[in-house]
Amino acid sequence: MTPLRSLSAGDRFLRILWWGIAVAVLSAFLWSAWILLIPLAVGYLLAAVLAPLVDLLYRKGCSRGLAAFIVLALLMGGIGIGLWWAAPTIKEQYDNFIHNSQSYMVEINHRLNGFFRFLDNLVPHRELVKARNLMVHKLNANSRPFESIDALFNIFPIAEYILLATVVTYFLLASGTEIRRWFVSLVPNRYFEMVLRLIHRVQTQTSRYIRGQMIDSVINALLIGSALWILKIPYSFFIGAFAGLANAVPLLGPVAGGVPAVVFALLGTTATPWWMVIVVLAGIHMLDNLVIYPMTVGQSLHIPPVAVILGIAVGGEIGGIPGMLVVVPLIGIIQGAIIEFHSSLKGYRIL
Amino acid sequence: MKLLTESPLWENLFHRFRSEEESLPTWLQSHPLMRGLSARDVRHFAVLLHRRVYAEGEIVFRQGDIGSGFFLIRSGVVRLTAEDTARGNLPLASLTEGSVVGEMAIFDNSPRSATATAEEDSVLYGLFEGDLDRLQATRPTLAISLLRNLGTSLAIRLKVTNERLQELDAANSTNQLREI
Numbered sequence: 001m002t003p004l005r006s007l008s009a010g011d012r013f014l015r016i017l018w019w020g021i022a023v024a025v026l027s028a029f030l031w032s033a034w035i036l037l038i039p040l041a042v043g044y045l046l047a048a049v050l051a052p053l054v055d056l057l058y059r060k061g062c063s064r065g066l067a068a069f070i071v072l073a074l075l076m077g078g079i080g081i082g083l084w085w086a087a088p089t090i091k092e093q094y095d096n097f098i099h100n101s102q103s104y105m106v107e108i109n110h111r112l113n114g115f116f117r118f119l120d121n122l123v124p125h126r127e128l129v130k131a132r133n134l135m136v137h138k139l140n141a142n143s144r145p146f147e148s149i150d151a152l153f154n155i156f157p158i159a160e161y162i163l164l165a166t167v168v169t170y171f172l173l174a175s176g177t178e179i180r181r182w183f184v185s186l187v188p189n190r191y192f193e194m195v196l197r198l199i200h201r202v203q204t205q206t207s208r209y210i211r212g213q214m215i216d217s218v219i220n221a222l223l224i225g226s227a228l229w230i231l232k233i234p235y236s237f238f239i240g241a242f243a244g245l246a247n248a249v250p251l252l253g254p255v256a257g258g259v260p261a262v263v264f265a266l267l268g269t270t271a272t273p274w275w276m277v278i279v280v281l282a283g284i285h286m287l288d289n290l291v292i293y294p295m296t297v298g299q300s301l302h303i304p305p306v307a308v309i310l311g312i313a314v315g316g317e318i319g320g321i322p323g324m325l326v327v328v329p330l331i332g333i334i335q336g337a338i339i340e341f342h343s344s345l346k347g348y349r350i351l
Numbered sequence: 352m353k354l355l356t357e358s359p360l361w362e363n364l365f366h367r368f369r370s371e372e373e374s375l376p377t378w379l380q381s382h383p384l385m386r387g388l389s390a391r392d393v394r395h396f397a398v399l400l401h402r403r404v405y406a407e408g409e410i411v412f413r414q415g416d417i418g419s420g421f422f423l424i425r426s427g428v429v430r431l432t433a434e435d436t437a438r439g440n441l442p443l444a445s446l447t448e449g450s451v452v453g454e455m456a457i458f459d460n461s462p463r464s465a466t467a468t469a470e471e472d473s474v475l476y477g478l479f480e481g482d483l484d485r486l487q488a489t490r491p492t493l494a495i496s497l498l499r500n501l502g503t504s505l506a507i508r509l510k511v512t513n514e515r516l517q518e519l520d521a522a523n524s525t526n527q528l529r530e531i
Contacts, residue, residue, distance in 0.1 A: 200481030347417035
């Protein structure tokens, strides 16, 4: 489109801002250790998922504040009842897991020795010894390696984070429209419509993506958990939940989610052969790729693999496993925002 | 806070702003866009509107910019002009209180077909695609009524434009006959 006018100072500022944001986004992933980002991000993600329920109650005549309170209370209540109901099983499986972790490690060591013996014929002996010593050293560094699960939860003051995330969710659900209107009212007339359009597009796109991703993860968790339970793999409840969560991480997630099940099958904890676990997990993954994912997430956002890998690395550095899980939807949000910002600046002939 | 309310400047400022906001639903109630809507619906609609104040000569939107909503003129005058490479800036209309500006954009998100400029200090209320989506999600019947009324408003404008075109065509034909 031919420009109808020369760029004003404000337009030039926005142009600089655009490039500034591009650089800042890249730097942020490499630099940030902003731990508070996680509860705020969780609050935002949760609000995006729950917004349709609040809208539904609001349509029935509830005030937004009450609707947000009811939805959050139902969610918390549901989680509470679920935990109360599942707590004995979870505790039993967890205790069992911790109790057996030593023997699992011995078994893994034993299998690795066998594996290295097999490799002796294929790889130069010196290199093999080096790799083996490194791996054994890593495995023996912690006498109870699965304590890292405890560590995962101890790193974060989890109750504080849940509270903060809940408060953020409540305010976004109850007063999201007012917050947005107040923010937009501060924008100068020249850029007001552009900013409003940008906020709306980003919000719509990312909310759809987050909701879809969350539904996809829950379906995957249920499918994998049930399949592993049928195959009599131990800790199917945990592995299913972990695989469902990991599924939100593209590329690496489905593989990482399936590894524990295959390891338990390899360790001989069940009569099911390891290859059958792989076949079943691959079948579920295929079903997800061909049917579930297109129906839930669709083509709303396609995140480039490089961004996923970089994001996972930085998310892991900042917040461990929770950081890795939260970072992918955040990349989706940032990507959506950048695409819309770019298209808006083009549309308003600023770029 | 007490100091603020005691200050005549702030009191006048806030009073003026508050009274205008408070009277908005009453003002809207008689507007053609709100035809067939209950007072409660009108209040819901009013909450979604964005109040914008434009100084004399300030541009509301530019021809060619992406449009995503429309404005209702609460007070003041807004001039519509279209840029034409051959004939320069063509004045299209001057719209006053109660008029709707830029409503085509809410239907097709197309670039603005004209430039709107405040001819004097004006107060406009805008509704945009995000607000309409919000309305559809929370008050679907209100959204349908609003869109129907907007459609009626556009149809009336189209009818007027057609009549003008017919008049122009008739005038051209008469001129051509005279020349013959």
